[in-house]
Amino acid sequence: MDQVNKKPFSWKGFFLQWEWMLILLFLVVNVINTNLSPFYLDSVGLRDATMTFLDKAFMVFPMVMIMILRDIDISVSSTVALASVVMAHLYTLGVPMELAVVICLAVGAVCGLINGLLIVRFKELSAVIVTLSTMIIYRGIAYIILEDQSAGSFPEWFGFLGWGYIGGVPFILIAFVVMAVLFGLLLHKTTFGRRIYAIGNNPTASRFSGVQVDKIKIIVFMLAGVMAAITALFLTSRMGSTRPNVALGYELDVIAMVVLGGISTAGGKGKMIGAIIAVFLIGFLRYGLGLINMPAQVLMIIIGLLLIVAVMVPNLKPKAKAKGKPPKSQDQQIAG
Amino acid sequence: MKKLFLGFLSIFLVFSMLAACSQTSSNEGSGDSGSKDGKKRFAIVFKNTGNPYGEKQMDGFKQAIEALGHEAILKAPDQPTAEAQIQMIEELISQKVDSIAIVGNDPDALQPALKKAMDQGIKVLSLDSAVNAQSRMVHVNQADPVAIGRVQIEAISEMIGGKGQIAVLSATSQATNQNAWIEQMKETLKDPKYKDIELVKVAYGDDLRDKSVSETEALLKSYPDLKGIIAPTTVGIAAAGKVLTDKGLKDKVHLTGLGLPSEMAEYIESGVCDWMYLWNPIDVGYLAGYAADALVNETITGKVGDKFSAGDLGEKEIVEDGDGTQIMLGDPFKFDASNIAEWKEVY
Amino acid sequence: MTANNGQKGTLIENIAKFREVGLLGFIILLSVVIQWRNSSFLTLENINDMITNTAILSILAVGMMLVIITRGIDLSIGATLALSGMIAALTVGAFPNLNPILAVLLGTLVGLVSGVILGAIISKGGVLPIIATLGMMYIFRGLTFMVSGGQWVSAHQMPDSFKGIATGSFLGINNLILIAVLIYVAFYYFINHTRTGRQIYAVGSNPDSAKISGINHDKIIWLVYTIMGGLSGLAGVLWVSKFASAQGDTASGYELTVIAACVLGGVNIAGGSGKISGIILGSVLIGIMNNALPLINVSPFWQTGIQGSIILIAVVLNALVKRGVDMNALMRRRI
Numbered sequence A: 001m002d003q004v005n006k007k008p009f010s011w012k013g014f015f016l017q018w019e020w021m022l023i024l025l026f027l028v029v030n031v032i033n034t035n036l037s038p039f040y041l042d043s044v045g046l047r048d049a050t051m052t053f054l055d056k057a058f059m060v061f062p063m064v065m066i067m068i069l070r071d072i073d074i075s076v077s078s079t080v081a082l083a084s085v086v087m088a089h090l091y092t093l094g095v096p097m098e099l100a101v102v103i104c105l106a107v108g109a110v111c112g113l114i115n116g117l118l119i120v121r122f123k124e125l126s127a128v129i130v131t132l133s134t135m136i137i138y139r140g141i142a143y144i145i146l147e148d149q150s151a152g153s154f155p156e157w158f159g160f161l162g163w164g165y166i167g168g169v170p171f172i173l174i175a176f177v178v179m180a181v182l183f184g185l186l187l188h189k190t191t192f193g194r195r196i197y198a199i200g201n202n203p204t205a206s207r208f209s210g211v212q213v214d215k216i217k218i219i220v221f222m223l224a225g226v227m228a229a230i231t232a233l234f235l236t237s238r239m240g241s242t243r244p245n246v247a248l249g250y251e252l253d254v255i256a257m258v259v260l261g262g263i264s265t266a267g268g269k270g271k272m273i274g275a276i277i278a279v280f281l282i283g284f285l286r287y288g289l290g291l292i293n294m295p296a297q298v299l300m301i302i303i304g305l306l307l308i309v310a311v312m313v314p315n316l317k318p319k320a321k322a323k324g325k326p327p328k329s330q331d332q333q334i335a336g
Numbered sequence B: 001m002k003k004l005f006l007g008f009l010s011i012f013l014v015f016s017m018l019a020a021c022s023q024t025s026s027n028e029g030s031g032d033s034g035s036k037d038g039k040k041r042f043a044i045v046f047k048n049t050g051n052p053y054g055e056k057q058m059d060g061f062k063q064a065i066e067a068l069g070h071e072a073i074l075k076a077p078d079q080p081t082a083e084a085q086i087q088m089i090e091e092l093i094s095q096k097v098d099s100i101a102i103v104g105n106d107p108d109a110l111q112p113a114l115k116k117a118m119d120q121g122i123k124v125l126s127l128d129s130a131v132n133a134q135s136r137m138v139h140v141n142q143a144d145p146v147a148i149g150r151v152q153i154e155a156i157s158e159m160i161g162g163k164g165q166i167a168v169l170s171a172t173s174q175a176t177n178q179n180a181w182i183e184q185m186k187e188t189l190k191d192p193k194y195k196d197i198e199l200v201k202v203a204y205g206d207d208l209r210d211k212s213v214s215e216t217e218a219l220l221k222s223y224p225d226l227k228g229i230i231a232p233t234t235v236g237i238a239a240a241g242k243v244l245t246d247k248g249l250k251d252k253v254h255l256t257g258l259g260l261p262s263e264m265a266e267y268i269e270s271g272v273c274d275w276m277y278l279w280n281p282i283d284v285g286y287l288a289g290y291a292a293d294a295l296v297n298e299t300i301t302g303k304v305g306d307k308f309s310a311g312d313l314g315e316k317e318i319v320e321d322g323d324g325t326q327i328m329l330g331d332p333f334k335f336d337a338s339n340i341a342e343w344k345e346v347y
Numbered sequence C: 001m002t003a004n005n006g007q008k009g010t011l012i013e014n015i016a017k018f019r020e021v022g023l024l025g026f027i028i029l030l031s032v033v034i035q036w037r038n039s040s041f042l043t044l045e046n047i048n049d050m051i052t053n054t055a056i057l058s059i060l061a062v063g064m065m066l067v068i069i070t071r072g073i074d075l076s077i078g079a080t081l082a083l084s085g086m087i088a089a090l091t092v093g094a095f096p097n098l099n100p101i102l103a104v105l106l107g108t109l110v111g112l113v114s115g116v117i118l119g120a121i122i123s124k125g126g127v128l129p130i131i132a133t134l135g136m137m138y139i140f141r142g143l144t145f146m147v148s149g150g151q152w153v154s155a156h157q158m159p160d161s162f163k164g165i166a167t168g169s170f171l172g173i174n175n176l177i178l179i180a181v182l183i184y185v186a187f188y189y190f191i192n193h194t195r196t197g198r199q200i201y202a203v204g205s206n207p208d209s210a211k212i213s214g215i216n217h218d219k220i221i222w223l224v225y226t227i228m229g230g231l232s233g234l235a236g237v238l239w240v241s242k243f244a245s246a247q248g249d250t251a252s253g254y255e256l257t258v259i260a261a262c263v264l265g266g267v268n269i270a271g272g273s274g275k276i277s278g279i280i281l282g283s284v285l286i287g288i289m290n291n292a293l294p295l296i297n298v299s300p301f302w303q304t305g306i307q308g309s310i311i312l313i314a315v316v317l318n319a320l321v322k323r324g325v326d327m328n329a330l331m332r333r334r335i
Helices: A011-015 A017-037 A043-056 A060-068 A075-093 A096-121 A127-146 A156-164 A171-189 A189-199 A204-207 A214-238 A250-260 A274-293 A297-320 A328-334 B001-029 B053-065 B081-095 B111-118 B145-161 B174-188 B209-222 B234-246 B261-270 B281-296 C001-019 C020-035 C044-069 C077-094 C100-123 C129-148 C162-166 C175-193 C196-203 C207-212 C217-243 C254-264 C275-293 C301-333
Strands: B041-045 B073-077 B101-103 B123-127 B138-143 B165-171 B197-204 B226-233 B256-259 B275-278 B307-309 B317-322 B322-329 B334-337
Touching: A017 A075, A017 A274, A017 A297, A017 C175, A043 A156, A043 A214, A043 A250, A043 A274, A043 B081, A060 A171, A060 A189, A060 A214, A060 A250, A060 A274, A075 A096, A075 A127, A075 A214, A075 A250, A096 A127, A096 A156, A127 C001, A127 C077, A127 C254, A127 C301, A156 A171, A156 A214, A171 A189, A171 A214, A171 A274, A171 C044, A189 A204, A189 A214, A204 A214, A214 B081, A250 A274, A250 A297, A250 C129, A274 A297, A274 B281, A297 C129, A328 B307, B041 B053, B041 B281, B053 B073, B053 B281, B073 B081, B073 B165, B081 B101, B081 B111, B101 B111, B101 B281, B111 B123, B111 C020, B123 B281, B138 B145, B138 B281, B138 B317, B145 B165, B145 B174, B145 B197, B145 B226, B145 B275, B165 B174, B165 B209, B165 B234, B165 C077, B174 B197, B197 B209, B197 C301, B209 B226, B209 B234, B209 C044, B209 C217, B209 C275, B226 B234, B234 B256, B234 B261, B256 B275, B261 B334, B281 B307, B281 B317, B281 B322, B322 C020, B334 C100, C020 C044, C020 C275, C020 C301, C044 C077, C044 C196, C044 C217, C044 C254, C044 C275, C077 C100, C077 C129, C077 C217, C077 C254, C100 C162, C100 C217, C162 C175, C162 C217, C175 C196, C175 C275, C196 C217, C207 C217, C254 C275, C254 C301
Parallel strands: B041 B073, B041 B101, B101 B123, B123 B138, B138 B322, B165 B197, B165 B226, B226 B256
Antiparallel strands: B275 B334, B307 B317, B317 B322
């Protein structure tokens, strides 16, 4: 019975997926970068380049889940700022750094929890408006705490997070890979993950099938908060200090990585691996172009074109073919 | 499961391919210190792109560097954030430049990145907006912050006749330069000769046109007896000038501060702003260029008392600055009706 | 039960039917609190300033409402605004004798072209609005920097006729307010009384049904983004004229403010519903916040936090009140 919907494994079908397009793009970008600058293909350089863009990439994992759920979270950058500011301020007041780090994670979780609760309690309110308001509120709290001061002077070991290496590999890269595996397994191999896809595809049907939609949403938003706090740890470590205005604009970068990774805002679609490839794609593209000191305005145009063209090109060809055919639906597979 | 395995296998293959390529190329290139055709490379990183003040500074820097026969690299991020500048510093380290001159978006946040650059032998200096003393070898300052604060208080005092309420319209609450100058203004006001002048509020326009306009309008409404506004930021002073013009408050509320001659020409010519101050960003960049060259040649090491020649600007000496050291360009320059026509075309 | 109250109950009934009554009540409450803190709030001059400052936001809100109704979003409006404003400013700088009306048309044209391109990418290219507008935002912003050559256009380079667009007044009312009112009247008619206008709602409500009913889905989507582009272009010229300055990073991040105004005004982000009266209230609330926050004497470091709290409270309050209103509507159906 459950073999009915499974298509036979086809090499063409496997390679025609969005994620392979991304890998191809990634290779193309690397080839272009190598030809642009002799400094690109340097293992030390490439390795250190990952340290510059991976800090915000931690927020990509829960954002993938949130967008599959048909929601969005634009408050992540403010959660980063608040978690970082609280941690630094407490440390300045004498709290031991280890405890401050734990509190940072707790702040992230609380921010995410508040988002989740507001969204499930007030179903009339879309995630956009809730996270828009919390985005402003969380950053506002950060401003109230630190005002116009910076806080820093962390102990030596804290700098290891953002700058340290283990066996030649940056610590942040190791942490990222570990998280990637964990979140990848969570999304693709657990019931929790399957339920997220179900809710994204059809929230009403899921609710009536007994899926605890509210609980799952709250958990996912809390994860977003915690990962934002982890971003805060790495970012603060990279900067050695913090202010209320850190991580400005991070939410747009994260959303760009997620949508380029093939996650649709219409919900229910997308794979974790796509977003991960997109992270490195955008990261190395910026790095490579930065090595030839491309002016910021041209770089912006290139990134914009990349986003649009990458998404548009695969849509154009099949659309031409499918013009004459009626829209496909799930039922057809069962029928024939 | 099959797909997942195939996926990981392909990514592994890709990375190992890259690693293999990089091994060969880094073996070839490791003997070379990074300079092509013998030219040294000097980089300048400004706060953000599309800023005419920054463009002029980078022009001045480029002028100096090219006059000395080197190659100049000009970089500016699209957002005025420290995070973006950290990325640029990493890119410059990978390019193995000889020197980095930075206009900091944050005094402390660039420290680990700049230390890494210095550890690799790159000479680091800051200009205009300073980074903390541990992040740099020397700072090129356009003018003494004490002088900048004092001269604006003197100006407003003269304009309002020595007594009345004044307010300050600043940039963002995090702006280090502005905060330092406002501190100095408050210090200057402690002098008994300014006892009849009251600083009622410091408002933050965030260097956004619309917010600066709202904040100015709010100041005028909340303090109907306000006599003077000091705006030590180019966007703020221009916005305040527009508001005062639109409301016809020309001689009732006086305006001064730090502004771009091009932005303020209209308001100085109409008399809304009697005079204001700034300095020549081209000179600041130019001086930084010569200072960077002197650091790379090891003519100076950044300690107090070092002297070097700065092209058309003459001999410069390094002086003390808190925990660090700095090089002074000069005094703030006054722009008024007599010279604005000439300067508005320059920057 | 309620119908038997005759004439007396009608006013309260009408208020109760008005979905955005929660928001309206909140605005009134907020105004009272601010007036108590600073009595110069409810003065004619201040209200005039406030409306003038909100005019541009409200013009953009109309376009964004149409976009959101069709289940889309437009993150590129800030960049389109900057681009058209910069082009208009550069043009009047080079040709000072240009009629200001032509400058306005030029800016609107730039916006329309941007909207057409964007609409094509979304409807024909099949790209999701969030990606398409995010990408175009980067592109337009980059173009603005390139077009300006890294320079700003300052007040002294703009002819008085151009600056007068925003500061001038006709029959005693500021031009910006007049333009905003004209646009609202025009779009109110368009949305409520033309077929195309109703089709926009249909497309947003249920795209599949709309397609089957013969509505040209792609054309409507294209139209909506073109309108948004045109309005952004217009807003760009007005902005640059109002502030007498064109910068590369003008209106950076402004799209979020416009979205906030729309969503506050009850436009459903899931598409299909939104009223002109709602976005007027939404824009007014944002306008009040921008105007009044500096007036009440709180530390500037509290401004951001207060702003966010006001938005959240307004939205939650509106949701709670709406529940009551909808319940009321359900009860009234019982015969």
